[in-house]
Amino acid sequence: MRLTLKVWRQKNKSDKGGFETYQLNNVDTHASFLEMMDVLNEQLIEENKIPVAFDHDCREGICGACSMVINGRPHGPLKGTTTCQLHMRHFNDGETITIEPFRANAFPVLKDLVVDRTSFERIQQAGGYVSIGTGSAPEANNIPVNKNDSDKAFDAAACIGCGACVAACKNGSAMLFVGAKVSQYALLPQGHPERNERVLNMVAVMDEEGFGGCTNTGACEAECPKEISVANIMRLNREYISAKLSVENE
Numbered sequence: 001m002r003l004t005l006k007v008w009r010q011k012n013k014s015d016k017g018g019f020e021t022y023q024l025n026n027v028d029t030h031a032s033f034l035e036m037m038d039v040l041n042e043q044l045i046e047e048n049k050i051p052v053a054f055d056h057d058c059r060e061g062i063c064g065a066c067s068m069v070i071n072g073r074p075h076g077p078l079k080g081t082t083t084c085q086l087h088m089r090h091f092n093d094g095e096t097i098t099i100e101p102f103r104a105n106a107f108p109v110l111k112d113l114v115v116d117r118t119s120f121e122r123i124q125q126a127g128g129y130v131s132i133g134t135g136s137a138p139e140a141n142n143i144p145v146n147k148n149d150s151d152k153a154f155d156a157a158a159c160i161g162c163g164a165c166v167a168a169c170k171n172g173s174a175m176l177f178v179g180a181k182v183s184q185y186a187l188l189p190q191g192h193p194e195r196n197e198r199v200l201n202m203v204a205v206m207d208e209e210g211f212g213g214c215t216n217t218g219a220c221e222a223e224c225p226k227e228i229s230v231a232n233i234m235r236l237n238r239e240y241i242s243a244k245l246s247v248e249n250e
Contacts, residue, residue, distance in 0.1 A: 064162030127198035171212030179232035
C-alpha cells in the first residue's frame with residue numbers, strides 16, 4: 001500500500017507549526033495505525049530527520065494516550081475505536097491521510113502530535129475519587145445496588161479520559177468526560193459521602209481550565225472510542241443543580 005501522509009509538525013508550545021508531507025511505500029495492510037507511524041519514524045531517522053512525536057502506551061485501547069485526529073476525526077474513521085486499534089486495511093492504496101493533534105484551548109500542543117492533557121488530571125484530583133476506606137473487595141450482597149444503576153455506573157466508568165470528546169466538540173467542552181466521572185460515583189452508594197462536594201469541585205476546575213460549554217451537538221458521543229452516552233451530561237447537570245441548591249440551603 002502506498003500512502004501520502006500530511007502530518008502536523010510543531011517544535012514546541014510557542015512554535016506556529018504546520019503540515020509536512022511524507023510518502024510511505026509498501027505499508028502492510030495488517031499493520032495498526034501506530035505501527036505505520038513507527039515505520040514513518042524509522043524512515044525519517046534513516047534520512048537524518050527528526051521523527052514525529054506522538055503519544056502511545058498500552059496500544060490496546062485502554063489507556064487513551066493515542067490521541068490523534070485522523071482525516072478530521074478524533075481517533076480516525078471507525079466508531080468505538082482508539083487510534084491504536086485502527087488498522088491500515090481501513091484505508092485505500094494511494095490515499096492521502098491528514099494527521100493532527102487534538103485541538104482545544106485546554107489541550108496545548110507540546111510537540112507535533114503530543115498535547116498536554118493534564119487539565120483532565122486536575123479535574124480528577126478535584127473530586128474523582130472516594131474517601132471511604134473500602135479495603136478489599138466486599139461480599140457482593142453486602143451493599144445491594146440496583147442492576148440498572150450498576151450497569152450505568154459501569155458504562156460511565158469505561159471512560160479512558162483520552163480527550164476525544166473535547167477534540168470533537170466545536171466548543172472544546174469537557175462535559176462528557178466530567179459527566180462520566182461524576183456519574184460513575186453518583187450512581188453507587190460508595191460515592192455518596194462526597195456527592196455534592198465532588199460535582200461542585202470538578203465543574204469549578206473544569207471551568208478554570210478553560211474548557212468550553214456544552215451546546216448539545218452530540219459530537220462527543222459520536223467520536224468517543226468507548227461510546228460514553230450524553231445521558232451522563234444530563235446527569236452531571238442534575239447533580240450540579242442539586243448540589244448548588246443543597247449548599248445554598250445549608
